Amino acid sequence: MKRGVSPLTRKPVRRLLSSSSAPLLQNDLSPTGVLTLTFNQPEKLNAWTLPLLNKLFYGLADATTDPAVKGVVITGSGKYYSAGADLSAMIKPMAPSSLIRQIRDRNQRLFACFLDFPKPIVAAVNGPAIGAAVTSTCLMDACFASPAATFSLPFAKLGVPPEGCSSVTFPERMGEAAAHRMLGEENWVPSAAEARDAGLVREVVEPHELVARASSFVEERIAAGGGRCFDEAEHERLRRVNAEESATLANAFVSPKFLGAMEAFNAKRKKTQLTRVFWIANSTLPLWRPSDIEANFGFRLDGPDGHIERDH
Numbered sequence: 001m002k003r004g005v006s007p008l009t010r011k012p013v014r015r016l017l018s019s020s021s022a023p024l025l026q027n028d029l030s031p032t033g034v035l036t037l038t039f040n041q042p043e044k045l046n047a048w049t050l051p052l053l054n055k056l057f058y059g060l061a062d063a064t065t066d067p068a069v070k071g072v073v074i075t076g077s078g079k080y081y082s083a084g085a086d087l088s089a090m091i092k093p094m095a096p097s098s099l100i101r102q103i104r105d106r107n108q109r110l111f112a113c114f115l116d117f118p119k120p121i122v123a124a125v126n127g128p129a130i131g132a133a134v135t136s137t138c139l140m141d142a143c144f145a146s147p148a149a150t151f152s153l154p155f156a157k158l159g160v161p162p163e164g165c166s167s168v169t170f171p172e173r174m175g176e177a178a179a180h181r182m183l184g185e186e187n188w189v190p191s192a193a194e195a196r197d198a199g200l201v202r203e204v205v206e207p208h209e210l211v212a213r214a215s216s217f218v219e220e221r222i223a224a225g226g227g228r229c230f231d232e233a234e235h236e237r238l239r240r241v242n243a244e245e246s247a248t249l250a251n252a253f254v255s256p257k258f259l260g261a262m263e264a265f266n267a268k269r270k271k272t273q274l275t276r277v278f279w280i281a282n283s284t285l286p287l288w289r290p291s292d293i294e295a296n297f298g299f300r301l302d303g304p305d306g307h308i309e310r311d312h
Helices: 013-017 050-065 096-115 132-139 166-174 176-183 192-198 207-223 232-252 256-268 272-283 290-297
Strands: 025-029 034-039 071-076 121-125 142-145 299-301 308-310
Touching: 025 050, 034 050, 034 207, 050 096, 071 207, 096 132, 096 232, 121 132, 121 207, 132 166, 142 192, 142 207, 166 176, 166 232, 256 272
Parallel strands: 034 071, 071 121, 121 142
Antiparallel strands: 025 034, 299 308
């Protein structure tokens, strides 16, 4: 199968330079064909909200088909690279089977946009990165970081499994011990220098030189032929891992540990409405989680619309 992003729009990348997209995702195409995409929601720590993710999906889809774009650098504005996926936006009232399927599909699509991108793509991590913003760097061709960068993966604390292919990319890149420190209960948050020494970061670069250094690396890859750092067999392997991890993650999102952690997280930040949503979801879990419904009431919510199928 030929690697590539399915275009979501046929508009050329240069049309994305309009002021309407600037508040969420800044775009800059250099004379050498390196497109810099900058997350621009510093007031939200550049968290990957659904509107920002849509801009990213459109940007990478267009960059795939635009011959003027030879490669991509991704960075953030302000103090943060990105606080990762906006988890609160993923939990909405709907049929349980639909909720699990939506979480699975969104997670899989998120990492596929990096994994399937056919041209050189590099992360320039300007500040703290959390969750998916960290794991996605291992689906790019390299990660450069400023001294202000840190790398946090609070999966164990939230009661969810690794995602973004990190169950395989982290041990392979960093070794089992360092990967377990980050992915497990210790929740090790390495600095830029520690991440470099562990193998997660290629180079630590001063802030004013960060994007330029990442761009020069992309230009080097363009000069060498312009492909990705992994071959087709590795691409297919990671696609399978992404699908498996996304399915496992979706089920974990309807666990008491995750819902309780999100309730506490939002309560700490005095987000009353979201706190109530997660409290209600957690309190009523046996009434709507598919596995509990089947065990307690003898029927399943199986169909695409969550229809009832009774056991006989």
